[in-house]
Amino acid sequence: MPLSKNQTSAVADIPQDVDGLLRLAAQSMFDVLARSTEGMMVIDRHHRVVWISDGYKRFLPALGFADEQEFVGRPVEDVVPNTQMLQVLETGKPVLVDLLTNRAGTFLVSRLPLRNDAGEVIGALGLVLLDHPETTMQPLIQKFGRLQQELEDTRRQLAAEVSAKRRPKYTIASFIGASPAALEVKRQARRVAQTDSTVLLLGETGTGKELMAHAIHSASRRAHRPLVGVNIAAVPETLLEAEFFGVSPGAYTGADRKGRDGKFKLADGGTLFLDEIGDMPLALQAKLLRVLQEQEVEPLGSNTVMRVDVRVIAATSRDLAAMVAAGQFRADLYYRLNVLPIRVPALRERLDDIEALAEALGEDIARRSGMPQKLLSPDAIEWLMQQAWPGNIRELRNTLEQVSLMSDDMQLTAQHFQGGHGLVAAPAPVEAPAAQAAAVTTAQAVAPLPELIEALEREAIARALQATGGNRMAAARLLQISRASLYERLARWPGLEVQVSNSA
Numbered sequence: 001m002p003l004s005k006n007q008t009s010a011v012a013d014i015p016q017d018v019d020g021l022l023r024l025a026a027q028s029m030f031d032v033l034a035r036s037t038e039g040m041m042v043i044d045r046h047h048r049v050v051w052i053s054d055g056y057k058r059f060l061p062a063l064g065f066a067d068e069q070e071f072v073g074r075p076v077e078d079v080v081p082n083t084q085m086l087q088v089l090e091t092g093k094p095v096l097v098d099l100l101t102n103r104a105g106t107f108l109v110s111r112l113p114l115r116n117d118a119g120e121v122i123g124a125l126g127l128v129l130l131d132h133p134e135t136t137m138q139p140l141i142q143k144f145g146r147l148q149q150e151l152e153d154t155r156r157q158l159a160a161e162v163s164a165k166r167r168p169k170y171t172i173a174s175f176i177g178a179s180p181a182a183l184e185v186k187r188q189a190r191r192v193a194q195t196d197s198t199v200l201l202l203g204e205t206g207t208g209k210e211l212m213a214h215a216i217h218s219a220s221r222r223a224h225r226p227l228v229g230v231n232i233a234a235v236p237e238t239l240l241e242a243e244f245f246g247v248s249p250g251a252y253t254g255a256d257r258k259g260r261d262g263k264f265k266l267a268d269g270g271t272l273f274l275d276e277i278g279d280m281p282l283a284l285q286a287k288l289l290r291v292l293q294e295q296e297v298e299p300l301g302s303n304t305v306m307r308v309d310v311r312v313i314a315a316t317s318r319d320l321a322a323m324v325a326a327g328q329f330r331a332d333l334y335y336r337l338n339v340l341p342i343r344v345p346a347l348r349e350r351l352d353d354i355e356a357l358a359e360a361l362g363e364d365i366a367r368r369s370g371m372p373q374k375l376l377s378p379d380a381i382e383w384l385m386q387q388a389w390p391g392n393i394r395e396l397r398n399t400l401e402q403v404s405l406m407s408d409d410m411q412l413t414a415q416h417f418q419g420g421h422g423l424v425a426a427p428a429p430v431e432a433p434a435a436q437a438a439a440v441t442t443a444q445a446v447a448p449l450p451e452l453i454e455a456l457e458r459e460a461i462a463r464a465l466q467a468t469g470g471n472r473m474a475a476a477r478l479l480q481i482s483r484a485s486l487y488e489r490l491a492r493w494p495g496l497e498v499q500v501s502n503s504a
């Protein structure tokens with residue numbers, strides 16, 4: 001657009017060449033900034049302060065300097081705490097707005113690089129746009145403060161979650177109970193946790209052997225290393241060897257071509273928990289004994305041995321000594337495992353713990369189900385204490401869970417429990433209410449099909465266990481089902497096995 005006549009005299013003073021124009025603009029901007037900002041400083045490429053504006057001088061006392069001579073000429077990082085001017089020298093990039101806090105206060109600042117004609121950074125310009133921005137920029141500062149607080153809270157929460165994850169799942173204190181039998185087992189657990197020897201946990205199903213294995217590991221010097229568990233009864237016999245010792249690369253074609261680490265390798269430095277050790281096939285028992293003695297494993301298909309440092313905790317609900325006598329378990333392995341045996345007591349041996357256990361289990365059931373925890377009336381506790389609990393704590397837990405879920409009442413009385421549970425002297429098997437109903441109606445042959453099938457399965461398993469004297473492997477063979485599937489059913493119906501052995 002052409003300039004109007006009135007404007008020509010004003011325009012006449014403006015340099016007509018671009019360089020002149022830019023120089024003028026820079027000069028004007030500098031003057032405006034020097035006057036309208038709270039303060040300015042220039043540093044050279046060696047980060048020394050070379051100039052400060054008159055406005056800047058009033059910050060000197062708060063920064064600890066009596067006058068300009070003390071301040072100018074010194075490296076900026078020595079005279080202005082928390083300064084970021086060096087970053088501008090290093091990167092050559094301006095910082096248009098930032099907050100700087102130091103002993104002189106909080107300031108809204110700008111930092112610009114100074115370049116020579118060749119474009120090299122030869123210094124930097126620092127501007128204090130506002131001092132005490134907390135008053136003029138209240139809303140922004142408040143928001144900043146809030147965000148910083150949120151960040152702090154989130155960091156703290158994250159740190160708490162990470163440390164909760166690292167915290168062991170179970171400690172010896174998680175084994176609820178203050179009865180003499182419970183205290184004794186906890187004392188033994190603490191003692192063996194100090195050693196590196198093999199531990200054998202003996203006790204009926206559902207007494208807390210697995211919980212105790214975790215607790216011993218957590219109390220041991222290996223707590224920061226992994227605890228790896230193998231349920232021997234749940235792994236098909238043909239896969240057990242690979243599961244324990246691993247497979248070397250190229251040993252097989254197909255999925256295992258790449259090789260696979262065995263549980264011993266995975267537990268290196270930590271603990272290996274061998275659950276249901278009594279179900280270990282004889283051929284593998286010899287190999288396990290060798291590993292325990294040598295602390296060396298040989299992956300399948302490999303001819304090199306690998307050193308491992310593993311502490312073994314084994315558990316069984318079977319009578320290993322009787323199995324040794326019957327030739328079903330190697331005597332040498334038994335003696336090797338039996339270095340530090342701990343017998344975990346059955347629930348009926350520590351009935352005094354029932355109230356505390358029911359309280360802790362009730363809390364856990366409520367937490368998992370998202371429902372409020374139900375109260376137990378005194379007669380309910382009394383009733384619970386009169387039961388035999390062949391399935392031990394697992395059975396107590398199942399019973400509490402079923403009864404809590406089946407009733408809307410906030411307080412559970414003995415009446416809520418009666419009817420669905422076998423009494424101490426009752427000859428009938430301990431059965432879940434649904435399954436019991438199915439068993440009753442089997443005779444009439446009118447009941448939901450899944451319940452009839454379940455009742456039939458239970459009966460078939462009970463008979464097979466009776467016929468084999470409680471030998472699970474033989475029972476699975478008779479039933480023509482895998483050991484894993486038999487084991488899974490036995491876990492679903494705690495008490496079935498005990499009832500069979502009692503009636504045998």
Ligand SMILES: Nc1ncnc2c1ncn2[C@@H]1O[C@H](COP(=O)(O)OP(=O)(O)OP(=O)(O)O)[C@@H](O)[C@H]1O
Pocket residue numbers: 174175176177203204205206207208209210211212275315316317357360393394397
């Ligand atoms: N003393 C205890 N305090 C609290 N909970 C317990 C206690 N003992 C066992 N439990 C709980 O009871 C259940 C069964 O325990 P666990 O699996 O450790 O028994 P187990 O003896 O290893 O059984 P199995 O021989 O059938 O494998 C788990 O839910 C466990 O958390």
